[in-house]
Amino acid sequence: MIRGFFRLIGLLFLTGGFIFLVYDGARSVADNSVQWTKLGDFWNDIHQASQQSFRDWVEQTAPWLWTHVAKFVLTQPTFAVLGVIGLALLLLFRPRKPLIGYARD
Numbered sequence: 001m002i003r004g005f006f007r008l009i010g011l012l013f014l015t016g017g018f019i020f021l022v023y024d025g026a027r028s029v030a031d032n033s034v035q036w037t038k039l040g041d042f043w044n045d046i047h048q049a050s051q052q053s054f055r056d057w058v059e060q061t062a063p064w065l066w067t068h069v070a071k072f073v074l075t076q077p078t079f080a081v082l083g084v085i086g087l088a089l090l091l092l093f094r095p096r097k098p099l100i101g102y103a104r105d
Contacts, residue, residue, distance in 0.1 A: 003093045010089025017083030024079060039081045040074030 020037060027035045043051045058066045
């Protein structure tokens, strides 16, 4: 049951990534230049205080994590980050292959 829940969450992330891909593609066509929505900009538009509190928490626990990992992830396109998280969840929680020749009790 928990596997199904995480697969649903992964599917929702993948859907969000696809929505942002279409949104950025339509915006790029309208502007005649490539326009990507960065994850940090999107998070800032949704709730700025939570992004700042997350930054403070990460800098207190591991300062190198903010400078090397979090900054890099926040500058990536939103569709790519959501898509990778969604695919990872779908692959990690996929159903088990049935055993051949063995009965499960």
